[in-house]
Amino acid sequence: MPGAMLGLLGGGQLGRMFVMAAHSMGYRVTVLDPSIDCPAGCIADRFICADYTDRNTLHELGSTCAGITTEFENIPAESLRILAEYCFVSPDARCVSITQDRILEKQFLVANGFSVAPFLVIQNPDELSITQYSDLFPGILKVSRFGYDGKGQIRVNTQAELNTAFADLNNKSCVLERLMPLVCEISVIVARGVDDELRLFPVAENQHDHGILDISIIPARISRDIAQKAQEIAIRVAEKLNYRGVLCVEFFILENDQLLINEIAPRPHNSGHYTIDACITSQFEQQVRTLCGIPLGSTSMHSAAVMVNLLGDLWQKNEPNWKQVLQYSSTKLHLYGKREARPRRKMGHYTVLDTTTETALQQALKIKHSLNPNPSLDN
Known part of the structure; x- marks a missing residue:
């Protein structure tokens, strides 16, 4: 208590x-x-x-x-x-040991009947000469452990590029995944309590920039059927893991509406930051509730929302002009208190609330452009 x-x-x-x-x-x-x-x-x-x-x-x-x-x-x-x-x-040691290792995570998903992109495991340089990887080109080589926000990932198109990329990743164990024709990326955050109580947050539509989450749009602009299917899969993942806590499942949506699981995060997720301002219960309050064994809170949204990450690149010369964010009464600014701003480092985010995702997105992009007027950085 x-x-x-x-x-x-x-x-x-x-x-x-x-x-x-x-x-x-x-x-x-x-x-x-x-x-x-x-x-x-x-x-x-x-x-x-x-x-x-x-x-x-x-x-x-x-x-x-x-x-x-x-x-x-x-x-x-x-x-x-x-x-x-x-x-x-x-989460417990078993869940973390699976989700912190891409190889174990892929093997867990496949063993339990979940769909993922075609992949192969590469654990040492010798395997590069004895295994054919042409079916996975173009692909992306991902280091098995300690890779995040685009780090430890290299795109490859040929065997020669694969050999070079594996060496660049210090010959560490990796997963080579085939790049898939994506329509969009989404994520589902699910909370599961000690008494098996479940709560699902609305599905987020995610846009990335060089492997780092840039914008999340909620609710996702996808069909109700796809959203429901993604949430059902997320529940199954949590149950198969026997997971207790807050869990995020990231998905690829392909052109034929097929859903593939990209990654699992055994924790609150960047794409769920909108829940602080747009939901009755945030993902972080839900994390407290699952840890303490108290009933889970409502995940209903009271507004549509668009969240935009603020990276250290904005601090190139001076502190950003926060008036560009704070002048809007329905926009919430969150800064993380990090002392040093570095390129590609997450320093904060803002969330725009509105009655529809379209109007929230328009406002979010307007603010994004005003903070950094380089159009190439906008989606």
Whole structure:
């Protein structure tokens, strides 16, 4: 119940928004992160700056918290197993170990009958000479672990390019996926409680720029049948994983309306930030609720929404002119408190609320252009 101390592994912007949601409900939060100036650590009730594998730190965290969650999937699964000896941990070590490794994730999806893009696993340079990959060109080579926001991914069109790309990724285990003819990309966020209670958020339509989410449009401009099918698949994924917490399933929609699962994120997701302003319950409050074993909140939207990411590129010379955002009464600005703005780094986002997705999108693009008048950066 409110008043308890919750633990959070990871201090980035997702963690910061979790802390805010927990505080609004009366909970306290201890954040563990190896970075001294992490966004979530700055507002936590208690901050521990240490490595995720430090045994003494894990003992301290586990023995002082009523429940522990994560803000990203690259937490060592063994650390979650250790913490589970002290208190409830969500997501658990098994789910994280699967979703933090592209190879294990693909194998899990295929084994459970889910559709994915054609792929092959490449684990060492010798396999490049003994296996034919021509059926997967043009393709994208993705490092198996620790790749995100377009990092650790290289497009390849020929065997020679594949050989070079694998070397550029330091010969680490990879997945080679065939590039598919996409109509659009969508994502579904589902929350599953300890009592199997389920709540689905409206489907988001996502546009990317160089592998980084740029714009999310909600509700997605797709048919009701496709949206319902995507939500049903997301529920099945959560159930097959026996997942507890907030989970995001990203999809490709092909020209024949076929749905392919792209990735699974065992946490709140960038494409779900709109829920803070447009839904009765945000994905972060839902994360608190699933962790604490209390009934899940309503996911109904009260407005259509368009969310736009703010990357460090906007800070090239000076702080962006936030009047371009704040002058609109139905637009919400969220900055993450990061001290250093770097190119392609997520520094914040804004969400435009309106009665329709079309009018919200028009306003969002107008603001986007005013912040950076380079038309090539707009979708």
